[in-house]
Amino acid sequence: MTKTNNDQINKHTKAVIPFIPEADFYFSKGVDAFYKRKFDLALKWMKKAAEADPNEALYPAQMSIVHTEMGAYHLANQILTTLLENHSEDYPDCYYLIANNCAHLGLLKDAQKYASIYLDKQPDGDFKSEAEQLLTLLELSLADYDDEIDILQEDELMIYQETAFYHLQRKEWESARAILTEMIGRFPSHIIAQHQYHYALFFTGERKKAIELEEAIFRQQLDSTQSMTNLIVFYYEEGKIDQMEIILKQLENIYPIHFDQSLRAAATFAHVNYFDQAYQRFNLLPKAKLKANLDYFRYYAKTIHALKSEYQAEKIWAEGCKLHPDLASESVPWLD
Numbered sequence: 001m002t003k004t005n006n007d008q009i010n011k012h013t014k015a016v017i018p019f020i021p022e023a024d025f026y027f028s029k030g031v032d033a034f035y036k037r038k039f040d041l042a043l044k045w046m047k048k049a050a051e052a053d054p055n056e057a058l059y060p061a062q063m064s065i066v067h068t069e070m071g072a073y074h075l076a077n078q079i080l081t082t083l084l085e086n087h088s089e090d091y092p093d094c095y096y097l098i099a100n101n102c103a104h105l106g107l108l109k110d111a112q113k114y115a116s117i118y119l120d121k122q123p124d125g126d127f128k129s130e131a132e133q134l135l136t137l138l139e140l141s142l143a144d145y146d147d148e149i150d151i152l153q154e155d156e157l158m159i160y161q162e163t164a165f166y167h168l169q170r171k172e173w174e175s176a177r178a179i180l181t182e183m184i185g186r187f188p189s190h191i192i193a194q195h196q197y198h199y200a201l202f203f204t205g206e207r208k209k210a211i212e213l214e215e216a217i218f219r220q221q222l223d224s225t226q227s228m229t230n231l232i233v234f235y236y237e238e239g240k241i242d243q244m245e246i247i248l249k250q251l252e253n254i255y256p257i258h259f260d261q262s263l264r265a266a267a268t269f270a271h272v273n274y275f276d277q278a279y280q281r282f283n284l285l286p287k288a289k290l291k292a293n294l295d296y297f298r299y300y301a302k303t304i305h306a307l308k309s310e311y312q313a314e315k316i317w318a319e320g321c322k323l324h325p326d327l328a329s330e331s332v333p334w335l336d
Helices: 003-015 023-035 039-052 058-069 073-087 093-105 108-121 128-142 151-169 173-186 191-203 207-220 225-237 241-252 259-271 275-284 294-307 310-323 325-329
Strands: none
Touching: 023 039, 023 058, 039 058, 058 073, 058 093, 073 093, 093 108, 093 128, 108 128, 151 173, 151 191, 173 191, 191 207, 191 225, 207 225, 225 241, 225 259, 241 259, 259 275, 259 294, 275 294, 294 310, 294 325, 310 325
8 A cells, every 4th residue: 555545544534533422412312212102211311411411400300200201200209309409490390390209109298399389489380280280189189188197207108108119019028017017007097008018918928817907998998999909819819719709800890090009900810810801901001100010020921921922921021120130030920
């Protein structure tokens, strides 16, 4: 090769500018994935954007919205709270977003507080209409709310809920039972904790007591979805199929409004091998909110294996194990 050619190559090489993606590039990719409802991919890109420019508050703010869409309300609020600590004047919308997440978590007084703060700071803000509607709904709900539970108690209740959920999802029944026992002692009127306690009680061996306690609640609240799902599982595990089927027929005609109860119904149908009903219920659920729940992967994979194909079931299970390493130590759910 001649010297002239070498000089020309060096000249052109120096003119080539290496492509180094910047934060805005990652963020735009994340937004595109978000609108396509590919939330895992959206988070991946937005995390890259935040790493590239850690001083830009927009990136974690958008990440919190993705977490909200996925049903990870606690995680979303952790991000938003940090943002408020550092950028409260620049991102007042965070107050509304926190209020919305608190409402989903059942923390009604917190939701009311943050929605009110938002409207005080942004009387004509982008979320004005949503915040006003939320406050109206909260006022109606709070009319029946236990006045004795103050803001500090709400924070304590949230911690109990999160801890109990963690252990129940991992089938750590003894740990869940201990937490729920303590929780009920602090919040005796919290009915969901009582249902969860009965479930943990059943799977720690006190089956008869668990059934008696759940039946007592069911006699008083015949429309309780939580009682129905618990008793269906209890009767199935005890081989009381006739009793199970009576309640199962009731549940077939009930479509709960709340996401958690809807998922619980779908999982219950799968638990007792009513896979057609389970599949129908799983298909009605918002997919974005399911991935934080281990039982979704257990029971949806089991349902797909029964109705569709082993390959699809294995794919769903592999996704669950990737997102939740605790699942990887379990046997595949269709062999249980």
